[in-house]
Structure formats: structure tokens, C-alpha cells
Amino acid sequence: MRPVYILGISAFYHDSAACLLRDGEIIAAAQEERFTRKKGDADFPARAVEYCLGVAGITTADLAYVGFYDKPLLKFERILETYLGIAPRGFRSFLMAGPLWVKDKLYIERQLRTCLEYSGPILYAEHHESHMASAFLPSPFEQAAVLTLDGVGEWATAAIGIGDADDIEILRELHWPDSLGLLYSAFTYYTGFKVNSGEYKVMGLAPYGEPKYLDLIYEELLDLKEDGSFRLNQRYFDYLGGLTMTSTAFHDLFGGPPRVPESRLTQKEMDLARSVQEVCEEVMLRMARTAHAETGLDDLCLAGGVALNCVGNGRILREGPFRRIWIQPASGDAGGALGVAQLIWHRYCRQPRQPTPGRDAMQGALLGPEFSEDEIEAFLSSRGAAYERLDRDELHRRVATILADEKVVGWFNGRMEFGPRALGSRSILGDPGSPRMQAQMNLKIKFREGFRPFAPSVLRERVSEYFELDTDSPYMLLVAPVRQERRIPVAAEARSLWGIDRLNLVRSDIPAVTHVDDSARIQTVTREANPDFHDLINEFAAVTGRAVLINTSFNVRGEPIVCTPADAYRCFMRTNMDHLVLGPFLLDKAAQPEWEETEDWRTGFQLD
């Protein structure tokens, strides 16, 4: 029998992506930004589609269905009603945004058909259904409560549902304009970071601050109910009518205009970040409790942009009512492509789902392109790069020794990750035991704000030796404290240090991955999910005694994670990375020919 191919697409909002299923199995998934090198690329994911079809060796004529991750008409209706509701104030931005919406969103079907040259069936899911499907259908659970939290989809901004066997059902929704994602984005904007990508920075900044504005937020901005639902006081926001996130009333309330991007961070931004983060965690916890009460189930699945708030996820795990939680690694809109495809397979095609306990269907999120030894070598020779080929064990031994010597290594191996985190296929690695490593990697390699903490990748079987966690966190979406006995008490005089100066204090025996509140954003690595990365950490443990590595995404600030050997080599040469591993090849920076910044290298590559 011919296999059934389903192509899921998410596009035209942010972070476009494609995902291909063959008889229900995920065989490929990738975000468009990785190919076009435009961060968060929202255009039709032509290159991602081409990649997915290439993995299967098919054309669009072989597709049984195409799924789109939201319903354009519903979204259009919301836009229209919103603008009409607040006219004339909203009229200006309607004029600016309206024609774009009409052109791009209303005629999605025509666009899909033209771009794909496809005449078969196209099915649409609602935005939150796509997120919910992506949270539950690939999860290891037979039944689970499902919580999706988002900026905004169509009308729904958050949803509680139930996943049972091969389908999901939405039980409750919170509607626009009351949105936790947008509240967080408003503070992201106000503290001078980029909306839709800077939220992570706000979360990273939060532990430096005090929750000074907590009461003010609850009194003025947000009327939070016991069940986690809330109303936002729209007086303080401007995303309905204006072209900015926050209104002048918001600025008056918090004592001034938004921070100018890239200007010096002050204690105020840290206190704001801490305050909105605490509000976010409280809402997440209350919603999780409601999801538990409504479903009576012990397991929880999470997706939607806010599910990338791994501090909040960690609190749900520790303080919430659920026994286990599973979080979709591509929790943002990219994951909607996967959700809608799986929904078509299970709901529309009525195919049963057979979850494996303890094991999800995401294959470690390693669903993107990979490159053969021959392809990598052809590239390296074409650039005149200096490299040596090592067999697997020798490579791991050498890299472990290099890392132990406080060198930074770019690690490019196997299939690229789907979702925003690097999980050991497109990663930059370092020794978390080195007290200098955090500042060095932030400033010399990533060219990014020094306050941002790095994440540890730890052997799953040894996670509880290092952290107060003994569960899987394969996608780096849970934050937990570093174990008490590993922490180093901070001297009394150092306690008075202000804000970012606290960064350089050594707080544990793995200081580079210990945040200022003694927490860490953990990835647990199993041999099953990524044998090479697992064996490398094991080898590093043999050399240093530490079964943990710093794992940060292989890119510099403002750039998408690298996809190809060429992307990786370029990033390697443009930063102060010491060594690069491309498949079986090891490269030493000192041995490379001089780097020439030619036009073709510069395309799509900016340091912002």
C-alpha cells in the first residue's frame, strides 16, 4: 500500500515551519528561518517544505493532505472586530495592518496552492487546536490534561483541554485581548527587548530583580481569578489600537518611557522582569490547577509560546498537582505545523494512536537536515579549511580533553533540532566547572548580554547528582535548583553586589550553568535520543568527573541556529570559538586559513 503523506504548515505570523508525516510518523520538521537565515522568518516556508519532501523523496503530488495551523477567517474576524470596536483610535493601525492582513491572511488557501503547486485537500485547524494537538498527540501519555498558553491565536489566548487516546477536546478558553503572552510581551517591550524573541531575556533577567511591582501589576493591570483566568486593563496596553505594546498610562504607572533598546540595563528593568515573571508563574500555576480539577488526570501536556517559560514549567512540576508533565519542544507557532498534521492523521483519517509509556514521538526533536561525511568534506575542501578526520571514540576523547582545557567547541552533529533550543546537534559546548566560562561565552562567542545564563546538558542517569530533579527534561524546558551540597555560600560582602555584578560570583561547582538564584535550565540527555552527544558527555565525565556540559545554541545573537556545515564554519570563524566539530571532522581555529569576509558569507548574517 502507498504510504499516506501529510504536510503540516505554519506560516504568515511568526516562525514559519513545515512538518511531514508518513503514515502518522514524523519524518521531518524544520523552521524556515534556518534555511533563509532570517530569524523568525514568517514567510511561506518554501525551503522547509522542500526539505521535508526531499527526506521522503516525494513531490506535492504525493501528498494526501496539507494542513494549515490556524483558521485565517477566524483570525481576520478578530482583527476586524477589534479594530471596529476601538475606532477611531484603532483606525490608523487598521489602515496600516489591515491591507496586509487582507492580502496575506484571507487568501491563504490561494497562496498555499500556488506556493505548493498543489490541488489536493487542504485542512485547517484552529490555532489552539494545533498547539494542543502538538502538546498531546506526540506525548508519551494515553490520557492527559492539556494546557496551551500563547500570545494570541485566533480568539483564544489560552486553552485547557483533555487528550484521550487519539484526539483532543478543548474544555475552556480564555479570549483575546486577555492574553498572558501579550502581558509578558508588553513588559518585554517596555524593558527594551524585542517582542516575540526577547521574552527569554526577560525571564533570564528576572532573578536579578526584586518583585517590587507585583502589587502594582495585580492592582492595576491584571484582575486574576482563582481559576487562572484574568482580565487585562486595556487602558495600559496599546496593542489593540496603537502600534506599540504599552500605552502612556502604562508608562506613567511605571515611571517613565520604555527603555531604549541596547541602552544600559538598570535595576528597574530587573525588578520589572522579576515582577512580570512572578505574575506569569502564578497564572500558569493556577491554570494548571484548574486543568487538573477539570480533567481529574495526573499528567499534563503543555504547548504555546508561554510554555517556553521553563521557570514557570519547573514550578508547575514542583508545586502543581500533576505527577508528570510533557512539553512540546517546538512550543511556539512552528510546532503548530506538527500539531495540525497529527490532528489530520488521528482525527480526520481516524487512525489510532499508540503512545509508548516513557517515550514520546518526537525522536529527541532531531527532525531537521543532516549532512553526510562526503558532503561535509566536500565543503571543507572547497573552503580550504584545515581539518582532521577522527573515528568516533577518538573524536569524543579529543573533544572531552579540549573542553576540559577550558576551550569552547562548536558541535555540529546529525539532524538539526526542531524548535528553539539546541539539544546537542547544533550546539556550542563548554566546561560548566570553569568560573570564567559564562562571561567568556556570552561576550566572546555569542556577542550577547552578559547576564544571560547558560544551560547544562547532563546525562539523564546522573541528573539528580547535580540538580534537584529526577525526571526527564529532554528539551531543556524545565528549570530546577542546583543541589544544595554543590552550592558555594556567597560571602556576606558579595551579597550587597548590585544586579549584574552578581553574575561573576561562583555559586556552585558548576558555576557557568548556575543562575543567580541557584537554578539551572536543564537538558537531560539519553543515549537513546542522541548517542553521540550522550557519549561525549560521558567521556567528558571520565576526564573531569563532571557529567555536565554547557550547551548553548550554535549561533550568535540575532542569527538563527546554524543549519548547514557552511553556516557552522562561518559562525566558527566569526567568533572566538576554539574548535569546531563537523560530523567526524575536528577543526582547530589556530590552523584555519585567514578568514575573508566575502559578500556571499555576509548574506543574511547580521550581528545586531
Ligand SMILES: [Fe+2]
Ligand atoms: Fe501560537
